[in-house]
Structure formats: C-alpha cells, structure tokens
Amino acid sequence: METLIKPASGAMIESLQRTLGADAVLLAAQDQQRYLTDWRGQFQGKALAVLRPSSVDQVAGIMRACHGSGVQVVPQGGNSGLAGGATPSASGEQLVLSLERMNRVRLIDPIDDSMIVEAGCILQQVQEQAAEAGKYFPLSFGAEGSAQVGGFLSTNAGGTAVIRYGNARALTLGLEVVLPDGAIWHGLKRLRKDNTGYDLKQLFIGAEGTLGIITAAALRLYPRARQSCVALVAFGSPRQAQKGLARFKDELGEFLSAYELISQPALSLAQSHLHMAPALLPDAPWVALVQVATANSSLALGELVENVLASCFDDGIAADAVVATNERQAAAFWRIRESITAAERAAGKSVKHDVSVPIGAIPGFLDAVQQAVGEAHPELRIIAFGHMGDGNIHLNILLPADAGAQHLAAALNTLVHDIVTSFEGSISAEHGIGQYRVSELIRLKSPTEIALMQKIKQALDTTGQMNPGKVLPAPRD
Amino acid sequence: METLIKPASGAMIESLQRTLGADAVLLAAQDQQRYLTDWRGQFQGKALAVLRPSSVDQVAGIMRACHGSGVQVVPQGGNSGLAGGATPSASGEQLVLSLERMNRVRLIDPIDDSMIVEAGCILQQVQEQAAEAGKYFPLSFGAEGSAQVGGFLSTNAGGTAVIRYGNARALTLGLEVVLPDGAIWHGLKRLRKDNTGYDLKQLFIGAEGTLGIITAAALRLYPRARQSCVALVAFGSPRQAQKGLARFKDELGEFLSAYELISQPALSLAQSHLHMAPALLPDAPWVALVQVATANSSLALGELVENVLASCFDDGIAADAVVATNERQAAAFWRIRESITAAERAAGKSVKHDVSVPIGAIPGFLDAVQQAVGEAHPELRIIAFGHMGDGNIHLNILLPADAGAQHLAAALNTLVHDIVTSFEGSISAEHGIGQYRVSELIRLKSPTEIALMQKIKQALDTTGQMNPGKVLPAPRD
Numbered sequence: 036m037e038t039l040i041k042p043a044s045g046a047m048i049e050s051l052q053r054t055l056g057a058d059a060v061l062l063a064a065q066d067q068q069r070y071l072t073d074w075r076g077q078f079q080g081k082a083l084a085v086l087r088p089s090s091v092d093q094v095a096g097i098m099r100a101c102h103g104s105g106v107q108v109v110p111q112g113g114n115s116g117l118a119g120g121a122t123p124s125a126s127g128e129q130l131v132l133s134l135e136r137m138n139r140v141r142l143i144d145p146i147d148d149s150m151i152v153e154a155g156c157i158l159q160q161v162q163e164q165a166a167e168a169g170k171y172f173p174l175s176f177g178a179e180g181s182a183q184v185g186g187f188l189s190t191n192a193g194g195t196a197v198i199r200y201g202n203a204r205a206l207t208l209g210l211e212v213v214l215p216d217g218a219i220w221h222g223l224k225r226l227r228k229d230n231t232g233y234d235l236k237q238l239f240i241g242a243e244g245t246l247g248i249i250t251a252a253a254l255r256l257y258p259r260a261r262q263s264c265v266a267l268v269a270f271g272s273p274r275q276a277q278k279g280l281a282r283f284k285d286e287l288g289e290f291l292s293a294y295e296l297i298s299q300p301a302l303s304l305a306q307s308h309l310h311m312a313p314a315l316l317p318d319a320p321w322v323a324l325v326q327v328a329t330a331n332s333s334l335a336l337g338e339l340v341e342n343v344l345a346s347c348f349d350d351g352i353a354a355d356a357v358v359a360t361n362e363r364q365a366a367a368f369w370r371i372r373e374s375i376t377a378a379e380r381a382a383g384k385s386v387k388h389d390v391s392v393p394i395g396a397i398p399g400f401l402d403a404v405q406q407a408v409g410e411a412h413p414e415l416r417i418i419a420f421g422h423m424g425d426g427n428i429h430l431n432i433l434l435p436a437d438a439g440a441q442h443l444a445a446a447l448n449t450l451v452h453d454i455v456t457s458f459e460g461s462i463s464a465e466h467g468i469g470q471y472r473v474s475e476l477i478r479l480k481s482p483t484e485i486a487l488m489q490k491i492k493q494a495l496d497t498t499g500q501m502n503p504g505k506v507l508p509a510p511r512d
Numbered sequence: 513m514e515t516l517i518k519p520a521s522g523a524m525i526e527s528l529q530r531t532l533g534a535d536a537v538l539l540a541a542q543d544q545q546r547y548l549t550d551w552r553g554q555f556q557g558k559a560l561a562v563l564r565p566s567s568v569d570q571v572a573g574i575m576r577a578c579h580g581s582g583v584q585v586v587p588q589g590g591n592s593g594l595a596g597g598a599t600p601s602a603s604g605e606q607l608v609l610s611l612e613r614m615n616r617v618r619l620i621d622p623i624d625d626s627m628i629v630e631a632g633c634i635l636q637q638v639q640e641q642a643a644e645a646g647k648y649f650p651l652s653f654g655a656e657g658s659a660q661v662g663g664f665l666s667t668n669a670g671g672t673a674v675i676r677y678g679n680a681r682a683l684t685l686g687l688e689v690v691l692p693d694g695a696i697w698h699g700l701k702r703l704r705k706d707n708t709g710y711d712l713k714q715l716f717i718g719a720e721g722t723l724g725i726i727t728a729a730a731l732r733l734y735p736r737a738r739q740s741c742v743a744l745v746a747f748g749s750p751r752q753a754q755k756g757l758a759r760f761k762d763e764l765g766e767f768l769s770a771y772e773l774i775s776q777p778a779l780s781l782a783q784s785h786l787h788m789a790p791a792l793l794p795d796a797p798w799v800a801l802v803q804v805a806t807a808n809s810s811l812a813l814g815e816l817v818e819n820v821l822a823s824c825f826d827d828g829i830a831a832d833a834v835v836a837t838n839e840r841q842a843a844a845f846w847r848i849r850e851s852i853t854a855a856e857r858a859a860g861k862s863v864k865h866d867v868s869v870p871i872g873a874i875p876g877f878l879d880a881v882q883q884a885v886g887e888a889h890p891e892l893r894i895i896a897f898g899h900m901g902d903g904n905i906h907l908n909i910l911l912p913a914d915a916g917a918q919h920l921a922a923a924l925n926t927l928v929h930d931i932v933t934s935f936e937g938s939i940s941a942e943h944g945i946g947q948y949r950v951s952e953l954i955r956l957k958s959p960t961e962i963a964l965m966q967k968i969k970q971a972l973d974t975t976g977q978m979n980p981g982k983v984l985p986a987p988r989d
Binding site: 144204227230233235289393426484491 | 696698707765872899902936937958963
C-alpha cells in the first residue's frame, strides 16, 4: 500500500475555500463541534476542517485535491450512527466531508417504482417524497429524522421492515460514487436486472465510507399500504414466539412487515418510561409486536390476523393478544417498541449488543446468554428485544453505576460475542463496525476473511486515505 | 499484475491423478467432449484436462497446485450458460474444473427458512428438496433441469420469479469459496442481517468464476404456495400492458409472482411449434402471462384476480383475458411462454438480445427498436418477449439463412445495444457477459467502471489464472 504522509498545507485549505466558498469550509471550533461527535456522545474527534460540498463535482474536486497529499477524509451523513464510523480521529489532521448540502431528490418515477436521491437527503424526507408520489419507501428506524441516505447506505441499515423488504442494500438499484482519486462512478442505473460484470454498488454499500463516497442513490419504491393491522401477542418463551412467527409467515407471509420480539423487562421499562399503566399483557414473559399490511383495500386483513391468532391460541402457542382497533392504538404499540432504547438510557449505563443468529437459533442463543450472564453476574438485568423475523436481537445489559463498569462492559461484550460466534451469528447485525467494533472484528473473523477485506481496501483506496481505522484497523494500528 | 506463464507439466497432471483419483482427471478426447462446448453449441474450446473434484478440500488442493504455475482454471457447472462463460479457450492449456460431483444438500432448516447446498447440485434438485421439507426455493428458468448452483450464482441468474423474489443474488445468504491461491473462505452464514465489514459474497455472485470458485451456498427458502392463479391477458400495446402491470402491482403486489410479456409473433411461433390451435387470444398484439400465488389457503385468489381484470376491462386497459381454471391449463399457458426459445430455434437463425431498461421505459424502447430495425431491414421479424415486471426483454430478430447473416447479426447487435444504452439500460440483464459480450461491455461501459472491475480482478486473482477472458478481456487481448 502506498502511504504518503504529508501534513496538510494551509494552501490546500485556502484552495478549497476558493473553490467551495468560505461557508463550505468550517474551521472554527464552535462551527465544527457538531460534526466531531456522534449523537450519543460516545465518540469524539478533531478535524483539520469540516467541508460541506453541495455537488458531486465539488466532492470530486475535494478528493482530487486530497489524493496523494496524505490528507485523510472522513465522510459524514446525519451523524446518527452507533459505531463511531463517521467521527474523525483525535489527530486533528483529518477532513470531515459532510454530504448534508447534497440533499436534492433528483427523480421520482412512480411507473418504474424508483427514485434518485442525493446522499444528504434525510431518510424521513425520502419517505415523505415517496408518499407524495403515492409510493412507499420501506426503510424505517428510530433515527429516521436525522439519518441521511449516504449514511444508511454506508452502514447498510436495517430497521423494522427488513423481514419484508430487506436491508438498505436490497432497496438500492444504483449508486453515484466519488472514488478516492476523485473519479466519479456514474452508476445510477434503475434496473432490476443487470448482469454486466461485477456488481460494483455492492462494494460501497456497507463499506462505511472506507472505499469511496456515495453521493447519490437510485432506490426502489413499493406500493403504499392501504390497510394494516398491528397486534401485541403474549408468549411464554422465545420458542413459542418463534412458533408464532412460523404461523404468521406461513399464513400471512406476504403481508408480514414486522415481527418484533420484546422481553417483559424491556416492555416494563418502556411502559414505565412512557408513564403507561402496565395494562398491556403484564403477565407475558415475552411479547411480539406483529404488523401486517397490504396495498389491497378489499381484503379483510383484521379477520385474517384474528384467524392466525385463533389458531395460535388453539394450539397453545400464544397465551393472549391485543389487536389495535385504530391507528392511535397501533401507534401506541409502536411507541412502546421504539422507546425501549430511550428507556434504557434513562435507567442508567448499559452494554449493548446488536447481534444476529439463524432465526431457528434465537431461543437457544437467548438461553445460553441468560445462563452465562446469570452465572457470572446474577445481579445484572438483561434487556432483550429486536427483530425476531430477521434473527436480529438487541441484547443489552444494564450496568451498575460503579467504577468497575468499564471493565465489566468489556468482559460482557466478549462473553456475548463468543456465544454469538458459537451459534454462527454476527456481532453486528445492523449497526456496522465503525471504530467501535474493529478489535472484536479482528478477534472473531477468520484471517482469510480479513485478508480478503484488506485486498479490497487496498485495491480501491490505494493511499489509505478513506476513513482510516473504520471497519479495518488503520495501517499504523 | 504478476503473470507467470509456464506450460503445465505432465508432473502436475500425474500429481492430480494421484490425489483426486484417475476417474476425476479426464484426459481422453471423448471423455472431455461434453465439457468443451456449451449446450447450444455456440462456443467450443480445448482443455489440458477436465477435473472433477468431489470435495471443497480437493478443489482447494487443485487451486494450490495451479497457483503461480501459469495454468489457468475454468470453473464449470451444468454448462447451460448462454454467454460461453464456462467454455475453455482454444489453447488447450486450460483446466476445466467441473463441480458436478459436489452435489450434496448439506442442510435444510425449515425453521430458519434456509438450506446449504453444494455447487454441483442441480437447480431442480434444490427445488425438489426444498419442497420435500415443505418449503419453496423460488429460482426458476428454462434450464433448471441441468443448471447447477455454482453456475446460477456465478451468473446471478434471473428467471421468471424475479419480480417477487429477486435474482439469485437476493436468494443467497452465504457462500463457501475457494480462492485463487487455494485458501478456503468459509462464508456459509445463514443470517438475514450481518454488517461486519465488506459483504464478500457479493463479489463472487455474478463474477462468472473469474475471482474464485463457489463450492457451496446458503440459500433462502420461502413458504410453499397453497394456491395460485394464472391468466393470459390481451393488450393493445406494451403501454397498455404496463398499465395492467401497475394495476396488478397495486392491488395484488404481494402475490404477483410473474408478469411475462409476449408479443403476438412470439405467441404464434410458440403455439404453432407446440401444434396448438391459435385459439388463445389470436387478435391480441401483446399478451401478458400473469401469475399470482400465496401460501394462504383461505383467500379467494381467483376472485381477487377477476376483480383486477374487471377493473382493467372497465378502464379500457385490457381487451380480453383467459384465466386458467385448472392446473393443466395453467401448465399449458406456461408451456407456451417457455417454448418460445425452442420455437425460435426451429424457425431458423436469430440474433438474440437479453436486455433491460427501467420498467417505465419498456414501451419507448420497444418502439425505438421496431422503428430502427424496420427502417434498416423491413424484411426482418422481431420476436419480443420477457419479464416485463423486471424491465427485462428478450428481443430476438429472426435472420435470413444466407451468407451475410453473420455480418447482419453484428450490425443488429450494435443497433439494439445502442438503443438500450440510450435508455440507460443493460445489454445483459440475466445471461451474463461470459466471452460472448466482452467486446460490447468494453465498448459501452465507462472507463471508470472498467477500471474498477479490473482493480477487483487484480486484487483477488493476482496471477490472472481464474477463467481469463471472461467478463473482462484476457490481459493479452
């Protein structure tokens, strides 16, 4: 790998100020601050400058100026990531390149069911523009009010509708990318089928800005739902919840757009955080939030759900259920699910895991963690919830507020990740690696896999200037 | 790029015979013959030997022996490809590596909806094994009785169910791959969500064996349909057929598993090839074969289809329709669609195009081709059909059986591909590049895209030994 280490010159900054305009080059500490830390305040860095280009040509110009200069570039979207992937290092020698000004919707095509959006568009804006065109963009997660296109693609974000529509990767038809040397790859095709050589967009999706800078994307749209039905279903165990999932997939698989598992501790925590009376299924050890939806207006969706629930009751799979009878109630059910994270934060420190296992392995995995943590630390509370239909569990452990918490957190991380690995699972289902999980990635991936990743990195980012230290260790580490 | 050109020694062959067994190393011309040509007989090559390993360790051993020796390797599956991707060159110095003996189903997990199959499993066998476990593997196309897993993944095959389930890529959860140096990448995870670094499987899917050898895959399964409904719908034009598609997507999008457009010339050709009376919609310029299916047994699927058809008639979108009233009739409708290729072959030579455009651009694209071909060659018949729901049209032109046909074919290729390109389409929607379309790929892709592909190739296949001359030009070309 070529490594050209040369301190950034004032001349480069001056030149960028001239070409981008002074307001696109932030140098003052107070202007830079919000770009130097992630939203949870867990990662903190410094920057030579924060750049805010407003066109793909400006991004290309920046990269041409940086290429071979030794100046490293950290691309940044809405800064809502959970693994520090968009936070610069502490060196103060990196440029943060925010895409926030590239926020145009370039095209919506309701016949083709596609749209082209720039990297700085906010997810909620994408959802709303799709809805205005009578269509539906399915990606949805807690931070959708601030997450940007470039960020959710670079982390291959998941969220609550993956069971039906897939991850961000599955929703992407094409990309426009500025490469490390400043060349622009115009890959914004809107095709469902294109087998003309290597599928280059796949390289940049989920690469967390380490291979190039996504500046725009062609995304898939779907028909808008005309009716939906949301239920909370009580189960005695994860295994029963899994049987319920199988029943819903088998009978209403086409409509199933969410199957969120919530443990009673997570449910109670959220309900009390929302000052809700714990009236909803208080005796259920596990609850699933089930949503079905369809664009068809004539089907009796509620009746179909009642049928599946009845068969679950008859066969002793589910103990109880509450079906939302109106939109307000459905929204309240979702609010419980979505406030678990905030409720957890209010309850104190916790060590978080975003893991996945094969769907059939979820009950065994949860048992194994419960047992291992229970033996080592019987006093700790486990808050488990997540996207059961995707095998993705958020397994968080509340920590005591004492001095040893940092050490304990690391030990719990190792413990949980080792169990995940024994179930052939993933230590980062949807949050990515960023800087937070690099050492665990190196510890748990095979050397063959790490070597393959490094070959890709070296082939596309020959000078190692793209977001170094994210996903893979920086060369000097 | 390192290039080590050293003629293969007899010693290497002897060593392979010892380690693989003599019956796994085919040297005689009559034994090799069926591996040296594709099923349509359009490509022909020679081989130093045809190797038939029966385990991933044997594949790894072969690659270790070849690595750095200068001997090139051509991986081969069921040999049903349409672009010569698995046919060796004429040099007689390449090894053909057939995966046909690696044909075990390693695992079927009906709870996780996944299975693990080796590269040599035949697609139909995969479908049948899934069905025996009460599940459904949706990939389906004409050559499913001979196509193998390694081949349909290496070409990212499409077929008739892409509109609902996506291409082969979308059906893949994980891969086991032998790399050019003989290292094995054990990437057979069965996860719906895994964001731990670059998604390496994406590199090998659709790479046509130029980056490594897929030896096994973890595939997604779906609930088995309990009912389906097939109809032929008559339209006055592709634009009307597109409105029909929009209507079906909007009302029955969840169930829509095929929407195949067939022009009247294609329909007539197939019907007369099958010795069928042309009783089915004889006056329709265009016909769509529509299929909806669901795992739900209680829905009145036929009634739902009738409703959509009625709304199409009311609004003047569709002129007529025939709904299959039993399985025999549904199969007959499909037989028409599936025999177009054979009917075409029986009618003489043709020049074939496997192209895609954005779905909304299909009518304009078909008009443009009709006009351009009509002006230049008013005597030629165009046979258009394909997967309208995916924007994928097979546009074939019947050629006169005279001496100038070869030259004419090349001219028509250029003409059609230029029109495709002007519509931001793809010159190979689902068949791949192989050796057949390399020159067109180089002519029509941007230099930036070609350079990116070459960087990937050089990074993973440093000695250029993997299937050279496929997808990208061989270094000496």
